[in-house]
Amino acid sequence: MQTTRRDLLQAGATAAAAGVAALSGCRPTGADAGSSGVHYGMVIDLQKCIGCKTCAVACKAENHTPPGVNYMVVLEEEIGTYPNVERRFIPRPCMQCQQPSCTQVCPTRATYQRHDGVVAIDYDKCIGCRYCMAACPYGARSFDFGHDYYSVCRENTVLHEGVFAGSEPMPYEATPSPEYGENRLRQPRVSPVNNVRKCHFCLHRVRKGMLPACAAACPGRAIYFGDLNDARSLVYRIRDGDDPAHVVFPHFRGRHVMQLKPETGNDPSVYYLT
Amino acid sequence: MNARTRLVILLLTGLSIPGLFGLIWRARTGLVHTDLSNHVVWGLWVAMYIYFLGLSAGGFVLSSLVYGFRIQRLERVGKLAVLQAFVCMLVGVTFIWIDLGHPARFIYVLFSPNPASLLSWEAFVYLIYLFILLVELSILRPVESADELPVTRQRLLTVLALVGIPAAIGVHWGTGALFAVVKARPEWNTGVTPVAFLASAAASGAGLLMVLATLFGQKDEEDKATMDFLAKLTAGILVLDALLLVSEALVVWYGGVEHDVAAYRHLYFGPYWPVTWILHAGLGLVIPLFLFMTPRLRRNRAVLTFGAMSVVLGVAGYRLNIVIPAQIDAPFHELVTAYYHVRNIPEYFPSLMEWLVSLGVIAGGCWLFWCAWMVLGHRPAGQTECAALGTSAATR
Numbered sequence: 001m002q003t004t005r006r007d008l009l010q011a012g013a014t015a016a017a018a019g020v021a022a023l024s025g026c027r028p029t030g031a032d033a034g035s036s037g038v039h040y041g042m043v044i045d046l047q048k049c050i051g052c053k054t055c056a057v058a059c060k061a062e063n064h065t066p067p068g069v070n071y072m073v074v075l076e077e078e079i080g081t082y083p084n085v086e087r088r089f090i091p092r093p094c095m096q097c098q099q100p101s102c103t104q105v106c107p108t109r110a111t112y113q114r115h116d117g118v119v120a121i122d123y124d125k126c127i128g129c130r131y132c133m134a135a136c137p138y139g140a141r142s143f144d145f146g147h148d149y150y151s152v153c154r155e156n157t158v159l160h161e162g163v164f165a166g167s168e169p170m171p172y173e174a175t176p177s178p179e180y181g182e183n184r185l186r187q188p189r190v191s192p193v194n195n196v197r198k199c200h201f202c203l204h205r206v207r208k209g210m211l212p213a214c215a216a217a218c219p220g221r222a223i224y225f226g227d228l229n230d231a232r233s234l235v236y237r238i239r240d241g242d243d244p245a246h247v248v249f250p251h252f253r254g255r256h257v258m259q260l261k262p263e264t265g266n267d268p269s270v271y272y273l274t
Numbered sequence: 275m276n277a278r279t280r281l282v283i284l285l286l287t288g289l290s291i292p293g294l295f296g297l298i299w300r301a302r303t304g305l306v307h308t309d310l311s312n313h314v315v316w317g318l319w320v321a322m323y324i325y326f327l328g329l330s331a332g333g334f335v336l337s338s339l340v341y342g343f344r345i346q347r348l349e350r351v352g353k354l355a356v357l358q359a360f361v362c363m364l365v366g367v368t369f370i371w372i373d374l375g376h377p378a379r380f381i382y383v384l385f386s387p388n389p390a391s392l393l394s395w396e397a398f399v400y401l402i403y404l405f406i407l408l409v410e411l412s413i414l415r416p417v418e419s420a421d422e423l424p425v426t427r428q429r430l431l432t433v434l435a436l437v438g439i440p441a442a443i444g445v446h447w448g449t450g451a452l453f454a455v456v457k458a459r460p461e462w463n464t465g466v467t468p469v470a471f472l473a474s475a476a477a478s479g480a481g482l483l484m485v486l487a488t489l490f491g492q493k494d495e496e497d498k499a500t501m502d503f504l505a506k507l508t509a510g511i512l513v514l515d516a517l518l519l520v521s522e523a524l525v526v527w528y529g530g531v532e533h534d535v536a537a538y539r540h541l542y543f544g545p546y547w548p549v550t551w552i553l554h555a556g557l558g559l560v561i562p563l564f565l566f567m568t569p570r571l572r573r574n575r576a577v578l579t580f581g582a583m584s585v586v587l588g589v590a591g592y593r594l595n596i597v598i599p600a601q602i603d604a605p606f607h608e609l610v611t612a613y614y615h616v617r618n619i620p621e622y623f624p625s626l627m628e629w630l631v632s633l634g635v636i637a638g639g640c641w642l643f644w645c646a647w648m649v650l651g652h653r654p655a656g657q658t659e660c661a662a663l664g665t666s667a668a669t670r
Contacts, residue, residue, distance in 0.1 A: 070612070092612075105390075108379075125386065126375070194305060
């Protein structure tokens with residue numbers, strides 16, 4: 001069989017594409033293959049949230065976040081005056097904005113928006129300037145100063161001579177964090193220490209077809225996660241619940257769907273059912 | 275070595291030892307011993323960064339008046355102004371470098387820039403600006419006045435001085451814009467911010483030049499005229515600066531939008547009131563304006579120098595007030611009580627390490643300036659460069 005020039009070019013292009021795909025697969029940058037058109041989002045039902053903070057605990061356990069670094073927090077609001085007082089709980093992960101302020105200001109493109117809508121951080125590229133933290137209207141980013149739970153009793157984790165001062169790490173701290181599928185072991189002065197960190201919708205779990213830790217752990221099932229672009233997904237239907245064609249459960253019918261701080265124009269991918 | 279030189283060395287060494295300790299402390303422990311938090315993400319070092327960039331830009335604009343526009347009254351301090359601009363720029367950049375979580379990665383800003391980020395653009399502007407300053411210094415090194423240069427060099431100097439003006443404005447206006455584009459912080463997010471940055475930069479730059487002229491310049495009639503001109507210029511810029519600040523504050527208070535007013539409340543009546551009223555308003559505006567606008571007082575060199583030092587200190591307070599109070603209010607009030615940790619407390623006062631590092635960097639800048647002036651400063655005719663190194667401080 002004769003090899004034509006077109007065949008050669010096609011083979012070359014395929015090899016190049018495979019090479020690029022392989023290289024990009026080595027790093028957490030860029031979208032996952034085949035994920036274009038996917039837009040991950042969350043819908044949080046505020047009527048179902050009981051403020052137990054299980055989501056926050058599950059997030060910490062899943063991502064091995066150190067003290068002072070919290071991806072998911074529950075904001076507690078007290079409304080009214082005694083005796084007519086009401087408490088409202090607002091779980092706040094990263095909003096994964098579609099027009100993110102953080103990626104815009106990052107001087108090195110270390111924080112970037114993936115094709116699936118999730119805003120991620122390349123820990124090896126982050127210089128730790130914290131401009132993204134200043135720019136985030138939701139306070140969703142934390143700086144990893146190098147604190148650790150096991151040495152918190154002893155002078156706020158003094159790092160010297162290349163080892164952590166204080167006692168030995170607890171077993172859960174000595175195991176690598178699965179974030180971005182990188183399995184990084186926590187070491188002094190090594191990323192993500194001295195980096196900015198944030199919620200990433202537990203991408204390492206989502207890749208395996210699991211829910212983010214917060215959504216999986218929520219005892220009230222207040223957190224829904226899925227593809228906002230997929231008309232069959234629950235989050236799509238809940239978000240567009242006002243349209244009778246999309247109503248799946250009567251519970252969501254007529255409920256108001258809102259974003260936090262819509263005036264910023266950041267267009268968060270996290271919606272709240274009020 | 276005369277007594278004055280010995281005193282300078284002693285003083286700078288005294289500042290450098292604790293400063294060096296602070297720098298080593300910073301290098302070994304990262305940012306864990308700073309008082310920064312997840313709310314106040316930028317502190318003393320960022321304030322010092324914008325402060326020194328302002329001193330640099332102010333100095334450069336004044337030098338451009340000499341070499342670009344041939345304003346003879348400033349000829350005496352032209353070279354001093356270029357050196358001020360160069361050293362202050364290096365000090366400012368050092369502050370922001372030390373403030374990075376991973377300082378060794380600063381090179382990514384140049385090799386992986388984000389076109390949408392002003393900080394990326396600023397890094398390139400800083401490089402161009404430093405290059406212009408270096409070339410200017412190398413041209414000016416052998417002479418006291420630009421008139422002594424060959425015509426081709428004079429022309430080159432004029433071109434550099436004129437090209438450098440947009441670069442210097444870019445350095446400081448751009449740094450102001452870094453803050454102004456942050457919509458999450460209402461106090462920064464106004465169109466006035468970059469302009470106010472420039473005005474205060476010009477004032478502080480002129481003030482520092484007056485102090486340096488007193489320390490390093492020749493004291494004669496011509497010098498008196500230079501100081502008088504600088505004092506009037508500084509007073510004019512301070513009036514503009516005050517106008518910008520008042521207009522911004524008035525608009526915010528009149529509007530009464532809670533999250534806009536909150537930052538100003540911290541500024542004027544909150545924990546930072548001494549910086550606002552004593553440092554910024556008192557030392558930075560009222561005292562120098564009174565001294566520089568009273569003709570009888572302006573004739574006294576000591577008074578002028580005191581006024582100039584007052585401006586230089588006052589603008590430092592202004593820089594602290596730009597950076598810190600705007601970050602005190604969390605994006606959501608409930609965020610502060612969402613979890614307890616020392617990094618979730620929206621308060622800030624620089625830690626001992628932050629003060630020591632600042633001392634070390636500033637002392638380094640002083641050493642650099644002093645040594646550079648020995649090489650670049652005026653030498654009596656016939657004196658060799660090597661000899662001048664040892665004695666120029668005394669001859670001045």
